[in-house]
Amino acid sequence: MGKNVDIKLLESIVGKENVSNHPAIRYVYGADASVHQSMPDVVVQPRTIEHVQEIMRYANAELIPVIPRGAGSGMSGHTVPIDGGIILDMKRMNRILEIRPEDMYCRVEPGVVDDDLNRALKPYGMFYPPSPASSRIATIGGEIGNNASGIRSVKYGATRDYVLGMKLVLANGELVNLGATTRVEAAGYQIHRLIVGSEGTLGVIVEATMKFIPLPKLRCLGMATFDKIEYAGDAIADIITSGAEPSMLELMDHIAIKAVNTTLNMGLPDVEAIVLFEADGKVKEAVDYEMQTMKSICEKHHGEVKAMSYDAQERTRLYAGRKKLFAALSRYKEGLACTALADDMAVPYSKMAECAKKIHEVAEKYGVIMTAYGHCGSGVMHTKILMDPTKKEQWEAAKHAVEEIYDYVHSVGGITSGEHGIAISKAPSWKKARKDLLPVMRAIKRALDPNNILNPHKLMDAPEDWLTATPLRYWVKA
Numbered sequence: 001m002g003k004n005v006d007i008k009l010l011e012s013i014v015g016k017e018n019v020s021n022h023p024a025i026r027y028v029y030g031a032d033a034s035v036h037q038s039m040p041d042v043v044v045q046p047r048t049i050e051h052v053q054e055i056m057r058y059a060n061a062e063l064i065p066v067i068p069r070g071a072g073s074g075m076s077g078h079t080v081p082i083d084g085g086i087i088l089d090m091k092r093m094n095r096i097l098e099i100r101p102e103d104m105y106c107r108v109e110p111g112v113v114d115d116d117l118n119r120a121l122k123p124y125g126m127f128y129p130p131s132p133a134s135s136r137i138a139t140i141g142g143e144i145g146n147n148a149s150g151i152r153s154v155k156y157g158a159t160r161d162y163v164l165g166m167k168l169v170l171a172n173g174e175l176v177n178l179g180a181t182t183r184v185e186a187a188g189y190q191i192h193r194l195i196v197g198s199e200g201t202l203g204v205i206v207e208a209t210m211k212f213i214p215l216p217k218l219r220c221l222g223m224a225t226f227d228k229i230e231y232a233g234d235a236i237a238d239i240i241t242s243g244a245e246p247s248m249l250e251l252m253d254h255i256a257i258k259a260v261n262t263t264l265n266m267g268l269p270d271v272e273a274i275v276l277f278e279a280d281g282k283v284k285e286a287v288d289y290e291m292q293t294m295k296s297i298c299e300k301h302h303g304e305v306k307a308m309s310y311d312a313q314e315r316t317r318l319y320a321g322r323k324k325l326f327a328a329l330s331r332y333k334e335g336l337a338c339t340a341l342a343d344d345m346a347v348p349y350s351k352m353a354e355c356a357k358k359i360h361e362v363a364e365k366y367g368v369i370m371t372a373y374g375h376c377g378s379g380v381m382h383t384k385i386l387m388d389p390t391k392k393e394q395w396e397a398a399k400h401a402v403e404e405i406y407d408y409v410h411s412v413g414g415i416t417s418g419e420h421g422i423a424i425s426k427a428p429s430w431k432k433a434r435k436d437l438l439p440v441m442r443a444i445k446r447a448l449d450p451n452n453i454l455n456p457h458k459l460m461d462a463p464e465d466w467l468t469a470t471p472l473r474y475w476v477k478a
């Protein structure tokens with residue numbers, strides 16, 4: 001913090017209206033959807049590739065940290081500038097440059113919002129599938145940065161499966177073209193793939209070439225209730241191993257159900273677990289077949305299938321509780337904050353129910369509230385920690401709870417993050433589990449960013465204790 005940033009010079013590059021060091025702006029840009037908070041020195045909004053190149057040349061020469069930022073919806077402190085510097089807000093580079101339905105790809109600037117891209121693709125009968133639940137605000141640059149995925153990733157995969165190529169500005173300001181526009185490419189290092197999930201630490205994406213696919217003509221969504229979460233977990237594992245092709249497979253535990261029922265009056269059945277299952281496709285008989293297969297599997301595992309519908313309005317109604325869950329958890333109980341800690345681990349299918357139970361057990365042990373829900377079809381188990389953020393001891397409890405849950409996840413062959421990335425708050429546990437990887441990642445970082453200016457102190461270089469890594473975004477009583 002407190003770098004000698006030359007505001008006048010930055011203004012001369014991007015224009016006065018695109019630079020701000022006003023304390024209120026710096027405060028807002030000092031946080032994302034995580035628990036962390038740390039102010040940048042300045043926020044800059046480039047409009048062109050040349051702007052980004054000039055900013056990087058300047059920052060590299062002066063050793064000023066640069067944090068590329070999309071919507072700032074990261075859950076683990078991705079765009080929180082631990083050491084101050086420049087927030088490079090890419091939201092103004094938001095043009096869809098080209099849509100080529102005949103070749104099934106588009107070229108976009110990094111600030112294009114996911115939903116806007118899908119709105120633009122719809123008239124062509126196409127869609128970009130890996131959309132996260134935050135697709136109303138998340139940018140393509142941020143999705144690449146985090147390798148985001150979402151509710152339909154069980155069938156369609158993650159962001160990494162859709163990036164064909166990109167233009168990248170390196171730390172020294174050089175521009176490189178990576179990948180290709182063709183579906184296949186076997187021409188050396190797949191560096192564009194390395195950038196996926198790099199969390200802004202290796203370069204600034206200034207253009208992305210993304211593939212898309214035809215929209216399915218039909219979608220059918222079902223809801224099954226279960227009296228025991230183990231039954232729901234077994235049903236999920238069985239659906240996946242049966243060869244059925246769900247396009248969505250979501251779990252909600254009793255706390256998630258209670259949250260949407262009490263805060264949003266959703267009227268979901270009062271049971272221990274709900275599984276939402278969806279199939280999509282071109283031919284009704286084929287979709288029916290998938291739905292019937294999943295229904296039978298749910299029933300085999302003591303589930304009660306309450307609804308199955310092709311109707312768009314009914315599907316929206318059935319899914320509303322899951323969609324609004326994050327908001328509902330935030331209002332679960334007066335005085336409790338919903339914190340994104342240990343929020344998106346990936347676990348083997350066979351451990352889904354056990355993991356949910358472990359989450360509940362750990363929550364009870366440490367006196368916090370934790371849910372278990374998620375895109376279980378793609379192996380992602382979400383949780384949030386609900387706690388009184390003003391109490392120091394609750395933070396300590398959360399820290400122990402997080403550690404214990406990650407230790408469990410790693411012990412069963414799972415991984416720290418299936419979706420949201422590592423950044424700051426997940427780094428300590430992830431580093432502990434992946435010690436072998438860290439020197440390789442550091443060597444790559446040194447090669448591409450020798451002065452360590454791009455989003456420093458994240459991932460493998462993040463502090464060892466997330467609780468003290470930055471000030472917290474909450475008022476904590478001494």
Ligand SMILES: Cc1cc2nc3c(=O)[nH]c(=O)nc-3n(C[C@H](O)[C@H](O)[C@H](O)COP(=O)(O)OP(=O)(O)OC[C@H]3O[C@@H](n4cnc5c(N)ncnc54)[C@H](O)[C@@H]3O)c2cc1C
Binds near residue numbers: 068071133138200
């Ligand atoms: C309510 C809610 C629901 C969510 N649901 C999901 C979900 O279902 N699935 C999921 O995967 N995530 C989810 N997220 C997390 C987050 O929204 C996604 O990871 C999203 O892709 C981040 O996009 P963003 O534009 O906000 O990126 P940011 O948070 O701004 O940035 C993310 C990372 O990418 C880097 N970055 C951004 N732009 C560039 C660029 N141009 N060049 C290089 N690096 C760049 C940043 O430095 C940072 O490290 C959710 C978040 C919230 C708040």
